[in-house]
Amino acid sequence: MxxxxxxxxxxxxxxxxxxxxxxxxxxxxxxxxxxxxxxxxxxxxxxxxxxxxxxxxxxxxxxxxxxxxxxxxxxxxxxxxxxxxxxxxxxxxxxxxxxxxxxxxxxxxxxxxxxGGKNKGSKKLPQPVSKAEAKSGAAYYDVNTLGSRFVVIYPELKEVYRANVTKYGEFLADDFFLNYGNAKVRETVQRNDPTQMRKLFNMLNEIYNDGTNQTQSVIVVTILGSLYDDEQLLANCVDYMGDMTLSVIETNKLLRKSSVRAKLEHPPLYKPKKQKKSFMNRLNGGN
Known part of the structure; x- marks a missing residue:
């Protein structure tokens, strides 16, 4: 240019x-x-x-x-x-x-x-974990990295992301995705454009695979769990999901129950595959 x-x-x-x-x-x-x-x-x-x-x-x-x-x-x-x-x-x-x-x-x-920031509480955006750090095992992708990478795909939410950090002093992922981010994900899944779907799920799969338990929880429960009310939307995602496919499907089934759905506001931490049973028990209200 x-x-x-x-x-x-x-x-x-x-x-x-x-x-x-x-x-x-x-x-x-x-x-x-x-x-x-x-x-x-x-x-x-x-x-x-x-x-x-x-x-x-x-x-x-x-x-x-x-x-x-x-x-x-x-x-x-x-x-x-x-x-x-x-x-x-x-x-x-x-x-x-x-x-x-x-x-x-x-x-x-x-x-x-x-x-200085516009408001007294403004602060610099948190530093995301780099791909090199995650792949080497030096660090795991955190929710800050998820938010930062998400607004690269949806730049119209950049200021919302910044405002979230300013308001809470850190990135509050549940607030951001439940109020803003999930709507963008739903729009993308509804359109089911292969290019946009690959862009979104390549990012989600990468961060899920090398993410902290909290980050995996946000992806599986808070973001993709929000598709519980439309089986076709979930079906659109299946071909693009990697290791998290089974957990996302099972989580969506559970979240169709009204007693479990309220947990979206405070999603339980997702456990790695070997602890998947306890994760599902927790969603059902068990210990």
Missing amino acids: ELNEALGLIMKGIESTMSDHGFSAVIPEGTEKGAVPVAVKNGSSILTYTGKKGSVKIEFLEGKISLLCAQSQAAEAVDDDYKKVTMTLFNPDKADSKDIKYLVNDFCDGIIEVY
Whole structure:
């Protein structure tokens, strides 16, 4: 993509965060209506924002894109006032939507770090467990990683995910999925588009296989257990599920009972296969 196109997508992605902090874009003289407000100076392409908290620059130069922040407003700030917060290698010619999302998240986190959250309780998003850590056995996928990977597939829930972390001080998975995430899963399963189904279940299968008991519980009970009321929806999932297939089917059968369904609000921890019997006993109300 062209550099200006990439900068325009970044502007759109950070719009909510910039607005929350009272920043607005500075429009260089001569910028056409509707064009990306990029200023070119000494070989750099720069987006500038200003507000009561100070000013922000997003600068692209020689294959690197940086976020710079100052405490002075743009009209008063000089180059030495700007401090580099983040810098990333960036090739717009080879960039795709994932690269843009990464930069948007990085810049939003940087803005919050420098200028504080919108609300006093705002905090930085938790760090997800990497694939390398999970595959090596150094760490297990936690619910934070599940939430982070989920909003990559459903980016429209990114701000809801961030708000959840801000509100509770950590990612509360049950609240997020019961109120927002499960609806997206149901829509995907109803459409039954092979590409979207593979994207969703490849992620769920991967995290389930190398996840903590709590994470497995959220996937099996909270998310896929929400399909208990429609056997066709569950049937749509069968070809895409891996090791969790039997547990998901049995859990859905149990959740068709009204006495068990209430447990969705506080789902029991899922146990690995060798302890599957005790897991099912617990769903039935046993010890």
